Amino acid sequence: MNQSYIFYATCIVCGALLSGVYTHWLIQRFRRVHFGQYIREDGPQAHLTKQGTPTMGGIAIFLAIALCSMLGAQDKLQCLVMVVISLLFGMIGFLDDYMKFAKKQNLGLNAWQKLVLQIIFGLLVALYMLKFSGYGSQIWVPFYNDFFDLGIMFVPFVVFIMVAMVNSVNLTDGLDGLSSGVTSLVCICFGFLAIKFSEFTTATFAFVTAGACLGFLFHNRYPAKIFMGDTGSMTLGGAVAVMAIMMRAELFLPIAGFIYVLEALSVIIQVASYKLRKKRVFRMAPIHHHFELGGMKEYNVVLMFYAITGIACAIAFASLL
Numbered sequence: 001m002n003q004s005y006i007f008y009a010t011c012i013v014c015g016a017l018l019s020g021v022y023t024h025w026l027i028q029r030f031r032r033v034h035f036g037q038y039i040r041e042d043g044p045q046a047h048l049t050k051q052g053t054p055t056m057g058g059i060a061i062f063l064a065i066a067l068c069s070m071l072g073a074q075d076k077l078q079c080l081v082m083v084v085i086s087l088l089f090g091m092i093g094f095l096d097d098y099m100k101f102a103k104k105q106n107l108g109l110n111a112w113q114k115l116v117l118q119i120i121f122g123l124l125v126a127l128y129m130l131k132f133s134g135y136g137s138q139i140w141v142p143f144y145n146d147f148f149d150l151g152i153m154f155v156p157f158v159v160f161i162m163v164a165m166v167n168s169v170n171l172t173d174g175l176d177g178l179s180s181g182v183t184s185l186v187c188i189c190f191g192f193l194a195i196k197f198s199e200f201t202t203a204t205f206a207f208v209t210a211g212a213c214l215g216f217l218f219h220n221r222y223p224a225k226i227f228m229g230d231t232g233s234m235t236l237g238g239a240v241a242v243m244a245i246m247m248r249a250e251l252f253l254p255i256a257g258f259i260y261v262l263e264a265l266s267v268i269i270q271v272a273s274y275k276l277r278k279k280r281v282f283r284m285a286p287i288h289h290h291f292e293l294g295g296m297k298e299y300n301v302v303l304m305f306y307a308i309t310g311i312a313c314a315i316a317f318a319s320l321l
Helices: 003-032 043-050 058-072 076-103 110-133 151-172 180-197 200-220 231-245 250-256 257-277 287-293 300-319
Strands: 138-141 146-149
Touching: 003 058, 003 180, 003 200, 058 076, 058 200, 058 231, 076 110, 076 151, 076 200, 076 231, 110 151, 110 231, 138 250, 151 180, 151 231, 151 250, 151 257, 180 200, 180 231, 180 250, 180 257, 180 300, 200 231, 231 250, 250 257, 250 300, 257 287, 257 300, 287 300
Parallel strands: none
Antiparallel strands: 138 146
């Protein structure tokens, strides 16, 4: 193993240790002030026992990402951009979580408020990439293995990627350890893709983010002692999207992040089916609840989704070979 891989392994370890320590502190702090999750009454009944579990653990994830990646990055400006974008999307989630706590119910920002903010932040990313990245409006196409110029469609494409990823990761955060575990695997995949693309600052950011997810997962695994909340899921959605955009690997997202796509599609299909036919396709959406209500143990659903993500990441990386 050469020095560079030792460095990236260190990024994972540092991210994990810092995230794990911060998360442990947050658990103790939030328990003292009774800052806990409010569970939807229309969700799986087994989840009602999770009422009051500390939430907003995403604060620990973001702090670990910001500190470790900035310390290890070669290009501080590029890393700062990725950290700031993650923070902006995380702040949407933070406001949502805080309003839920203040209202003492599972309702925070409304959908339109979140969508407008996400679009604005997505536009910032698109305009930054057009002006400063050096790639122009080009994106890398997997399997074809060459760049394709989107021209004027680049801006709406990047906005769509940012909004879709943030909301898809948010939908995936519904079972203990699901979003943190899946995202750690996706980030490891993008770390290796970044090395392949010689995007070493993005690789550092990706591996640190993977480590931060793993450190949080230690406390978030079944049965979870803390949830990441929208603060965490939107931070991670923004982080995964911006690392892909930075190296023009946006089209790898639906491959490596197949679970995110599956979760989002299940909600779209369920809503459309009910509005058009007054019938549900799934027992409950997102689809992880479908398997759970079908009799699978929560942790078995999570392990199955981990396995699928591992295979999807392998396919994404193999597309470059």
